[in-house]
Amino acid sequence: MAPGLPIAMDRPHFIGIGGAGMSGIAKILAQRGARVAGSDAKESATAEALRAHGATVHIGHAAGHLADDASCVVVSSAIRQDNPELARAAELGIPVVHRSDALAALMEGLRPIAVAGTHGKTTTTSMLAVSLTELGARPSYAIGGDLDAPGSNALHGEGEIFVAEADESDRSFHKYAPEVAIVLNVELDHHANYASMDEIYESFETFAGKIVPGGTLVISADHEGARELTRRVTGVRTVTYGEAEDADVRVLKIVPQGLKSRVTVLMDGRELTFAVSVPGRHYALNAVAALAAGVALGLPADELAPALAAYTGVKRRLQLKGEEAGVQVIDSYAHHPTEMTADLEAMRGAAGDDRRILVVFQPHLFSRTQELGKEMGQALALADASVVLDIYPAREDPIPGITSALIIEAARAAGADVTAVHDKADIPEVVEGMAKPGDLVLTMGAGDVTDLGPLILDRLSQK
Secondary structure (H helix, E strand, O other): OOOOOOHHHOOEEEEOOOOHHHHHHHHHHHHOOOOOEEEEOOOOHHHHHHHHOOOEEEEOOOHHHOOOOOOEEEEOOOOOOOOHHHHHHHHHOOOEEEHHHHHHHHHOOOEEEEEEOOOOHHHHHHHHHHHHHHOOOOOEEEOOOOEOOOOOOEEOOOOOEEEEEOOOOOOHHHHOOOOEEEEOOOOOOOOOOOOOHHHHHHHHHHHHOOOOOOOEEEEEOOOHHHHHHHHHOOOOEEEEEEOOOOOOEEEEEEEEEOOEEEEEEEEOOEEEEEEEOOOOHHHHHHHHHHHHHHHHOOOOHHHHHHHHHHOOOEOOEEEEEEEEOOEEEEEEOOOOHHHHHHHHHHHHHHHOOOOOEEEEEOOEOHHHHHHHHHHHHHHHOOOOEEEEOOOEOOOOOOOOOOOOHHHHHHHHHOOOOEEEOOOHHHHHHHHHHHOOOOOEEEEEOOOHHHHHHHHHHHHHHOO
16 A cells, blocks of 8 residues: 555545546545545546546446445535445445545645635646646646646645645535645635525635644635635735735736736736736636745745646636637536636637627526526626526426526526527537637536537538
């Protein structure tokens, strides 16, 4: 067994091993020498990647998938209590470990950077992972999406730094003790777990309180929710960043350059300009957060800033899927109104005024649609035309009266051109009828809308 591997996790079984967070932990454990096994609902490229690391991956959930000698069962908050493998673990007396506890154990003895916030966690974590790798720091990392390069969401590195997303959705980020914590923004989301902004603030305060003595909180100076959190947090060294005049790392200029941008910051009394290889103001600000965090950890700003240009994207974060018949198809994970607005504004900046932006949007979760459906519709008004699918339920049961119609009505009230499509299979034909050469098509949402990109491209190729 490799040094540093928690004994209780030398033979782990993951329920839902193909999930973004779960698969990363499983990969790192496999790389550290654990005998990893698990199950997932369907076959996927992630399952194949895990098998390549030596893991046993079963498709479907069944009690028989759980080996009698498993040392623990790892679950996320999405796993239901009636899962047959969970019931079998109880029969056998096998300990059940939450995903966050497993990740916290992996970070023990290292120098963790934990990236939190309602939006932007995956991108910022990825920027740090790529730039630190570029500098030769050999970090470990666990990311909620697959990097364009090296094409993985997790790695056990030989260095002392561990970069990880810190998920606030179920308060699991309270388990971590980072040396540097990043808070990108603070908004009300995950309505099944948080009833108010006060609960959100309390949760983020608890997270900030977990920073080790002598550590640093890197936090946005632009976002009102983050500024309020800064006012509430005491006893922690704080470094603010952003375009606000009082930011410690102040963004002086963001210059769009097609699908890239150049950023100039004022840091420690001097100006520093560097490239960001993805479009959009929000991604530029994420890069500045990554820069501030790396410097807080002791890395030279002059070396880290140019290394950030090595980050070229994460799958599902404005990822170009291809081009056919003069139409580019791009995939966006945006599912909260703030994210939707940011990605649509980024695309508008990259496309200019001469190209139309068409959106295929799939709402994610009934609870989120219930609380934010109006704002989602208003965000879609930034597109030239949109198609809205039925709600992707994920882990939720339907809520009576909550449908995509809430979003569509709000979008039309905001002057948007919106069409409802209930059958996903109809989307390629619908998009073919809408799209013209020069258009940008965004498939948008956190559900299986991502599967539509290749189908749309195939249909366009026959045009």
